[in-house]
Amino acid sequence: MTLEHSTTSSDLTSEDYEPVLKELATIRSEMVIEADRSRSLLDQVHPCYRESARNLLHYLALRHHDIRPLQIRLAALGLSSLGRAESHVMATVDAVLDVLHRLAGHSLEQSAAEPAVINFATGERLLVEHTETLLGPAVPGRWVRIMVTMPSEAADDYHLVHDLLQQGMDCMRINCAHDDATAWLRMIEHLRRAEKSLGRSCQVIMDLAGPKLRTGPLEPGPAVVKIRPRRDLLGQVTAPARVWLFAETNPQPSPSPADACLPVPEPWLSRMHQGEEIQLTDARGSRRTLTIVDLTDEGCWAEAVQTTYVIPGTVLKHEHKVAKAKHREAAVGDIAATENDLTLFQGDQLIITRNLEPGRPVTHDSAGEVLTPAQIGCTIPDVFNDVRAGQSIWFDDGKIGGVIEKVDSTRVLVRITQARLSGAKLRADKGINLPESNLSLNALTDKDLADLAFVAQHADVVEMSFANRAEDVEMLQQYLTRLDGRQPAIVLKIETRRGFENLPDMLLTAMRSPCCGVMIARGDLAVESGFERLAEVQEEILWICEAAHVPVIWATQVLESLAKEGMPSRAEITDAAMGHRAECVMLNKGQHVLHAVRTLDDILRRMQSHQTKKRAMLRELRLATHTPSEKISNTSDPAET
Template sequence: MSAEQGDSDYLSGHQEYQQVFEELVVVRDRLVAEVVCSQPLLDQIHVQHRESARNLLYYLALRRRDLRPLQIRLAALGLSSLGRAESHVMATIDAVLEMLQRLLDKTTDVTDSGESSIDFNTGERLLAAHAESLLGPAAPGRGVRIMVTMPSEAADDYELIYHLLQQDMECMRINCAHDDVEAWSRMIAHLRRAEHALGKRCRVVMDLGGPKLRTGPLEPGAAVVKVRPRRDEYGRVIAPARIWLYPAEQPAASPAPADACLPVEAAWLKRLEVGDKIRLIDARHSRRSLRVVDCLDQGCWLEANKTTYLVPGTTLRLRSHKGKKLRATEIVAVSPRENCLLLHPGDQLIVTRDQTPGRPEVRDSAGQVLTPARIGCSIPSVFNDVQSGESIWFDDGKIGGVVEKVASDQVQVRITQTRLQGAKLRADKGINLPESQLRLPALTQQDLEDLSFVAQHADVVELSFANRASDIEQLQSELQRLDGRQPAIVLKIETRLGFENLPDMLLTAMRSPCCGVMIARGDLAVECGFERMAEVQEEILWICEAAHVPVIWATQVLETLAKEGMPSRAEITDAAMGHRAECVMLNKGPHVLHAVKTLDDILRRMQAHQTKKRSMLRELRLATHSSGKQDQDGHQSNDVNGS
């Protein structure tokens, strides 16, 4: 290479360093200026969070422009591309500027202005300290805590709570939308007893119910019960249907699982003997015969070998096994079936503003719709904030539609998305209005009543449907009004509005000494769109890391495993992503102990490979298995034992 070419390359490289340096200085100056303007806001932040709030404001200012071109240029120069700046924004920028200053032989230090005391180690230390303050210490060898939601049965099942704590559950979550004060008290008492027995500690987390926007009641379905035996692949009966008859005058629950429980006249029932046959004509006008197989004081068991449809008034004619004909009786009552609305794309649905029971659509003989399906809404006032053209979702996103018209007494919805074969909408299913600016208060009257118990017994209170900074202010005000112990606050982010307002809500929550965020991914996925869920949860993790606020990863984690005992491949991968948070929440299920053990194993394994966005380069076993591995003398090695 000629001297001239070398000088040209040097000048070109020097110019590139200078341009990148100047661009990064502009970025830094803008961050400092924006945070200076926010000083009155910072003055309201609790002293324990003030530097963290400053770092959050730096991060928000940094992310208000597209940094990708600058990142590419920094990486090409062998410098940090600012991709891991969340917990120490100014320290990251200053480190890159300092390196550029050395390369450019600059004597003036543009970073010597003391804007932030949070260096690389301090940012991680603050997040770890805040996580421990909120969630308690993590189990040895695992940096991420495990939270478990209590089922109602936990109020009377000490062994369940004992074994969960034994498996290193760090947080016990009680959902205040279920059970009552007495049940919650027993759950907490079981936990305290288990803590004493095991010598461990566990945080109590109580989740306020919040406003529940759900579908209203439906008219009862047909009063008919279908009983059918179990058959094999060839249609042969392998287990008859079992029917429990009990006296209508003295109802008695079946002592074992039954395909149907039916009330009949007590005097007639007492005449039954084992071996008797009961003949009837069912609702389809089919002749059927039932056999008496057991007689108890409370009722009798019958078996059926053919599918039978039974309705109130069905006549039961007894023929004794001794050959005697006895008088007949009728089935007194049959519980109506749960009704539902079967909806397809293109169908119209009327959502009413009252609790009048809804009903399915009515069609004429030609299949034309005479009246569309109707259903009510648990909080009619929300439709004051709804406009035509906005989307509406039902039942965790299983059914989607568009609001066509908003009237004084109802809202007309056009169904746009369901399964190919249609979807059934039932009573008490969730409604989401992600595009509507709803003015629902986060705290309901029931929440305010529950809060006195929560403040007294919980270490953490979770605010459901946190949407605005004013929601957090209301909760803080109510806790101060109670004038007792102040539990930490966790914001449940489960709406699009809550996600969009997260920075302001975080800065408000940081006025309290201890706070956190839960990514409630069920409603959030419906609100933001399932295709955006991965992006949304990443953004929440970044924002919270910048604020040094711990995150709880929640909703449907290992759900199939907890409920059915066998996980899907997809949910194992999903659970592994949970290590990016400070806590992972499991929901209730009959196999929840197995789920806790599995999650514990996943989190311990992932901890050695990843922390937040940074890959950890521990010794990779796969690399030691390579057939091209050489020993110190340069010879091929066939060692496959790994490390």
């Protein structure tokens, strides 16, 4: 039956309601059956999550159907279309069925039994309670929490931690992939001191590194320093390059930023005078000049107005007339090798080796033809036992993509299919994603197990990276149980396709613990699921978690340009506002992270009066106070002129 938009309730008879009522009643019966079928799972869930787990099963049963036609018919009848039922599924369905029975003229029937149905208020209350347990109490005027990832500097800078807490940080995130237990402890001590100073509380959340697959090392590049002055569009020098010369036997950092730092013999350096010129022939055979502009006890400053390439052994000469000829020359000491990279183009072949021997760029013959393709190793070579030809592979957060062409005992051959037309650079320690491969990786690495002892002692929450299966969650729970002392809450980081597909099972397992949450780790998840599908995937995660009354953390690249460069993009502001759909928004580290915290706090406070989860909140709209002027309608008829 299709109801036209012009149909009103007075035009309908009881027969018009019957098909809608019957379809919804059938769905309700299936919801009850699904929860009953999973009773053994519900019995394992922690008591504080048992009703939430049942609500999740109801929601999964409801969403097993395509109910869009039913939604249209319900809306045409002026009834709820079930679009905001997540936190109280059975109560929503029962409320609609009750109205349909009345409209159809039925005597009210007792629906199939389903104990302890979560009503509208209870569903929202449970999510609030679980959020407070996991992420701490909300601050006045903003119920979405702000999480900030600690930079290494936080271990030695109390004022940074203090200022972050003062500006609105609710959760301190420590990434166990960086720093060590000594640095982590100092960060936490700074936080506890800041809490006492400001009278605020803040959760400590520690992120296990997990089995992150990354590219291996590369052969070092040439040991060369490029000294380059700044020029305008016409090539004219606008500022000379600043060169710091220091004694190679007593290295001293430059007192201010330098364009280049060169180690030289101390006796030669001690003979420098301001205004003198240093002559050299650089690595390209070009004659160049450096001018001494300042002398200090630690070294001296020179300036260059021409681009100069300096390597170890480059001879520097100065024309001090008092010094003997042999004392006028000095050779540049050791210079650190430059970081190498592989430049890859669409159509190139890349060799991935099953070891961590340093990789190297492509080599060509005298005619420019490829001799040996570029090659690089990987940090977990065993994963290539699980890959097959034809499967996709991505590098560096999706910047470079390819297809696996061949797998043998020592290497994997990849054909690059996605890269910038001008070429993409692949460096060491960049992420590798294999979204179509069923990888048999241990969820917890040896490092993770070693870190867990510290985490269990000091953290309020432990984040499990690359959670893919219910068995992974169970493994973490077992290891935490073996550790003495407090048990931190568990957050599942959803960052793979398998993790997304197995989210319901993983949630039901995590809910065996008294407190849990989910992080949408959008970096790897976008690569794994496809960038074009990320918006859809994160919506589904939000729906599933709300049905389970499990808090969600919205993470990865939130206000990233603002945190790192001091200026956000327009898209980032919109993205941050969408984060209000979650219970917590995570900011990553950056030079301007304090500004990012203030901005995010302001955005979340403004959005709170407009949106709660999926529900639009209709506060007074300022635009509605400006009614159209009557003069607008007094327009002359063009035909009369």
